[in-house]
Amino acid sequence: MQKLTGEERSYYIENFQIEDFFSFNIHPYIEICKFDKGEWIFKEGSFPDTLYYMMEGKAKLYMTHKNGKVSLIEYIEAPCFMGEIELLNEARYTKGIQTVTETICLSIATQGCKDMLLADAPFLRRLCVFLGEKASKMTSKYTQNQAYPLENRLAAFIQLSSDKGIYKEKHTEICEYLGVSYRHLLYVLAQFCEANILQKKKNGYHIMDEQRLMQLAQEIQ
């Protein structure tokens, strides 16, 4: 993680009109951070003292279950808050977040201004809206996902998680994320290759038929 300075920093701060988020002067507490692709923003179990607002990028949210298994819960995309639940609950239970692409975040060091944040109506209102949308989004995802076979969900997922036309995720993770068996995931990937939608190469599955993939993904709508 790298803190931006100078022009780069100014660019993001000015472009996002950060002042609108708060009724007090937030500037002493903020930084603009750049995370490399694959870098961890939060590690599980750590004690978060930072609230992030992702401005650009994409990341994965992980959770470890009681039995020790790790599963990929959700892909998150800018703009969004990260670490907001921990701020609200004084809680320990942090989930892990790892970037998928290079990611730019506004970071707020909460140790100095937590009380101000939790007493700041403009900020809280925005957080409420964010959380409300998140809940709604989860709801519709949940309702719709049960209605479609893996073929469609996987197509949508490949679109979301691929980078430069290459899909390269751990099957063991993704089958949990998509709620299917490892065997079945492999089976459907093989189907995609069979249909020349994907092509399996050393460095991952290459998307050969963007059109058809989108079509399959959009059946979910």
Added chain:
Amino acid sequence: MQKLTGEERSYYIENFQIEDFFSFNIHPYIEICKFDKGEWIFKEGSFPDTLYYMMEGKAKLYMTHKNGKVSLIEYIEAPCFMGEIELLNEARYTKGIQTVTETICLSIATQGCKDMLLADAPFLRRLCVFLGEKASKMTSKYTQNQAYPLENRLAAFIQLSSDKGIYKEKHTEICEYLGVSYRHLLYVLAQFCEANILQKKKNGYHIMDEQRLMQLAQEIQ
């Protein structure tokens, strides 16, 4: 819907320490409401001017899809907010809520105090916590539900939605809620009857083997 008065009203107001929710005097805006079983708290498409906090009871959240089909999204249980998304977004109710049991709610007439609510940090903070938990709950429901066959999910659902040992829901609704076909729902219900877990009678399916039902439901954990 019936507004409580006198002792009943005082009982709920005192027991819930409503003052802690707000930093201003909320009393001019609140009522205690009792809804009968089966009554609608919100109808879809209506213009909301009330925020509810459910103190006792259980209700169903419905949504109408673009294609006109209605589906049962979620069972909600006290304590919880209702109408909070609409308060935040100035939107009309996109979802309908119907009680399952008699339900007691604190109602807040928002026309008089919306601005105060949206500027009231203690209230917003509580709302954030509620929404955060709702999002987390949806997440875990979503993750776990995909992992279990209908047998288990239906058992859990019957426990949630039955009243006095009798399960009586519209199959056409429930199959959508549980994300399975009508045919399959009927099939698994028949299995339950076969196994003497349920017994089909004129007024609904009677739960005969609470023990076994719980066992099936708990496999989801």
Added chain:
DNA sequence: TTCAAAATATGAGATATCTCACATTATTGT
């Protein structure tokens, strides 16, 4: 480097669930 663990891969049979077709009851508006 080496070895154990994790991840990848594939086959084969079992099961959960779907689709469609059709018949039989409720429910509801007029």
Added chain:
DNA sequence: ACAATAATGTGAGATATCTCATATTTTGAA
């Protein structure tokens, strides 16, 4: 009261997905 519509119920074959067994490859730590 009646027709139209919605809800219920059932059969049969198709498909999506699972489980288990087992082999190979990759990865990470001693």
